[in-house]
Each structure stands twice: as C-alpha cells, then as structure tokens.
Amino acid sequence: MAVSRFRSxxxxxxxxxxxQPAVARRQPVRLPQSAPVPEMLAERTPQPDIASxxxxxxxxPRPDDAPxxxxxxxxxxxxxxxxxEKQPSESKPPESKPPESKPDExxxxxxxxxxxxxxxxxxxxxxxxxxxxxEACRKRLRAMGVAFEDEPAQHDAAAGCSxxxxxxxxxxxxxxxxxxxxELNCAMAETLAxxxxxxxxxxxxxxxxxxxxxxxxxxxxxxxxxHNGAKMSEHAFGxxxxxxxxxxxxxxxxxxGLAPAEKQGKxxxxxxxxxCGPFKTVLGPGSDADxxxxxxxxxxxxxxxxxxxx
Numbered sequence: 311m312a313v314s315r316f317r318s319x320x321x322x323x324x325x326x327x328x329x330q331p332a333v334a335r336r337q338p339v340r341l342p343q344s345a346p347v348p349e350m351l352a353e354r355t356p357q358p359d360i361a362s363x364x365x366x367x368x369x370x371p372r373p374d375d376a377p378x379x380x381x382x383x384x385x386x387x388x389x390x391x392x393x394x395e396k397q398p399s400e401s402k403p404p405e406s407k408p409p410e411s412k413p414d415e416x417x418x419x420x421x422x423x424x425x426x427x428x429x430x431x432x433x434x435x436x437x438x439x440x441x442x443x444x445e446a447c448r449k450r451l452r453a454m455g456v457a458f459e460d461e462p463a464q465h466d467a468a469a470g471c472s473x474x475x476x477x478x479x480x481x482x483x484x485x486x487x488x489x490x491x492x493e494l495n496c497a498m499a500e501t502l503a504x505x506x507x508x509x510x511x512x513x514x515x516x517x518x519x520x521x522x523x524x525x526x527x528x529x530x531x532x533x534x535x536x537h538n539g540a541k542m543s544e545h546a547f548g549x550x551x552x553x554x555x556x557x558x559x560x561x562x563x564x565x566x567g568l569a570p571a572e573k574q575g576k577x578x579x580x581x582x583x584x585x586c587g588p589f590k591t592v593l594g595p596g597s598d599a600d601x602x603x604x605x606x607x608x609x610x611x612x613x614x615x616x617x618x619x620x
Contacts, residue, residue, distance in 0.1 A: 426535040429542045432470040436463035444475045447496035454503045457481040461493060464531065464548070471533035471546040482506045486522055492530035495548040498609055501588055502551060505607075509584045514558060517577040524557035528604045537600050544591070550608035566605050568595045578605070586619035593620055 451458055461476040473495055480491045482503045494502075506522070514522045531548040535541065544550035556564045556577075564574045578594075585592045585607055593606040597620035612618070 426470060426539060426542050429470060429547075431547050432467065432472055432542065434472045434474045435465055436474040440475060444496055447500055448477070450500055451477070451496065451503065454500075454507065455481070455484040456499060456503045458499060464493075464533075466533055469533050469546075470535075470542050473531060473548040476531065476548050482525060487524040489524060489526055492527055492551060493548055494530055494551065498549050498551065501609060502607070505585065505588050509588075510556070510581050513577055513580045513584075514556070517573060517580065518558055518562070518564070520558040520560040520562065522556050523559045525553055526555045526557065528552040528554045544608035544610050549610065550591075550606065552604040552606050554604045566594065566603060568602055581605075586617050590616070591618050596620070 448458075448460075457480045458477040461473075461478050464471065464473040464476055466472070473493070475496060476493050477496055477499055478491050478493055479488055479499050479502075481487050482499075483506060486506055492499075506525075511521055514520060529545055529552040530550075532543070532545040534543050534546060536543045554566055558564070564570070564577055566578060570578060582592060582594055582605060585605075589607040590610045590612050591606065591608045593601040594604070595602045610618075
C-alpha cells in the first residue's frame with residue numbers, strides 16, 4: 311500500500327516535470343529592466359577606419375561644371391556671363407583693305423566730278439533725209455573752198471553725246487589746211503571758215519607779214535563732259551575747236567601760249583578779241599589752267615545770244 315502510494319507520487323512528480331517546458335513556452339518572455347553595459351571594443355582593440363579606406367575621394371569640379379552661387383531671393387537672377395567673342399584674327403584672316411592715299415598724293419580730279427546736267431542735244435538723232443538747213447550749210451562750205459566729207463551720225467545716249475550730221479573737215483578754205491582732220495557739225499565748220507577769211511588772214515598779213523597756211527588743233531569732237539563735270543562739253547556735240555598753233559606761208563609758226571613773242575602776242579590778241587561775237591565762248595591762256603596752250607572756240611547756245619570770253 312505504501313509502495314503503491316510512493317509510486318503514484320513519483321509518477322505525478324515526473325509528469326509535472328515533463329509538462330513544465332510546455333507551460334514555460336506558453337508564458338511571455340520578459341526582459342530585465344537593465345542590463346550590464348559591455349566594455350567598448352575600441353578601448354580593448356582599436357579597429358581601422360574602414361570608411362576612410364573604402365570611401366572614394368570626390369574629384370574637384372572643373373571650371374565649366376562648377377556650381378553657380380544661388381541668387382538671393384530678393385534679387386533677380388544674374389544672367390550667365392557669355393564667353394568673349396572671338397576676334398576676327400581667331401576665326402579668319404583679316405580682310406585686305408585698299409591702301410590709303412598718302413598725304414603727298416593729290417586726289418584725282420575726276421573722283422570729285424559731279425554727274426553732268428542733262429543736255430537736250432544729247433537726244434538728237436539723224437533723220438532718214440538730211441534737213442534742208444544742213445544741205446544749205448554744205449553748199450556754203452563748198453562755195454568758200456572748205457574741204458570736207460560727210461560722216462555717219464555720232465550718238466551716245468548713255469554718255470550724252472550726239473552729232474546727227476557731222477562733217478570731217480580737212481581745210482578751212484584755200485589754202486588753209488586743218489590738221490589733224492576735225493569732226494565738227496556743219497555750223498561750226500562754217501563759222502570757222504568765215505572767221506579765218508574775215509579776221510585771221512587780214513591780221514596775219516598786217517602783223518605777221520604773211521598769210522596763214524595751216525591751223526593745228528588740239529581737239530574737235532570728243533564725247534566728254536566739261537573739265538568741272540557740271541555740264542557736257544561743247545566738244546561732245548562737235549560744236550567746238552581748240553586751236554593750238556598757226557602755220558604761215560613763210561614757214562614760221564605762232565604757238566598759243568602764256569608768253570609769246572611780241573609780234574606773235576599781238577597777232578593772237580587781235581584774233582582772240584575778234585573771236586568774241588562770232589563764237590559764243592572764247593577761252594585761252596590766262597583764263598584757267600585748262601586753256602594755257604590753246605584757244606578754245608565754240609558755238610554754245612546762250613540766252614539772248616550772249617557770249618563768254620576770257
């Protein structure tokens with residue numbers, strides 16, 4: 311009986327012991343209110359700074375990538391400065407410039423000439439049939455012994471020059487030869503022939519003691535404006551002749567110039583004064599630099615038939 315009780319008690323105790331872990335697992339785990347602080351590992355065993363060894367150094371920013379400072383909130387943003395523009399020498403060679411004129415090089419007169427004023431005679435053209443007045447002029451030239459030939463019309467509308475009915479004159483009456491041959495309008499040729507017979511020959515016989523045998527000219531028809539460029543020259547219409555010298559029958563000559571000999575000067579002075587009237591323009595030595603070596607005669611149309619003589 312006693313043994314039986316002891317065995318039952320032992321079994322009961324054993325059963326309790328076996329069932330204790332299951333009960334423990336069912337109870338929540340409670341942590342202690344405080345725990346002992348372990349010693350710092352650094353005090354016992356110093357460790358190397360792994361971050362300092364493994365961290366890759368940040369490269370310094372390039373000038374182009376450098377961050378721009380932020381603008382203050384109260385101010386407008388400052389625009390990014392533009393890079394300086396390249397000078398022409400960096401992109402392409404400098405353009406060549408024309409050489410500047412030196413101070414001692416005078417400017418050409420034609421550079422300052424104005425455009426000539428239009429002249430109504432520039433538009434004159436030849437008709438299919440020669441006008442009656444031109445036919446009559448040619449008859450008078452033949453009567454005075456003038457040697458001439460008709461020439462085809464000269465007309466340059468762009469330049470402003472025109473001779474509808476020109477003549478090529480080789481003499482101003484017997485025996486006055488005109489050299490070189492001159493292209494003139496018929497009215498100018500006739501006036502020159504009459505002036506030679508009525509004025510020049512009598513003055514030559516009286517002052518020079520010999521008649522004129524030839525006339526040398528410097529210019530007849532030339533398509534150009536006046537030297538100052540303001541208007542077309544009378545030469546552009548075959549309406550002028552520049553006499554450079556006279557040749558006499560005794561083989562002497564009279565040159566047109568600033569300082570002729572006394573007798574030659576007297577002869578030139580007389581015919582120059584007498585030319586003002588039959589001709590509308592008379593210019594010669596002393597009038598300007600362009601007429602120092604010749605006597606300019608023309609039939610320029612002027613108001614009321616007035617003349618300009620110097």
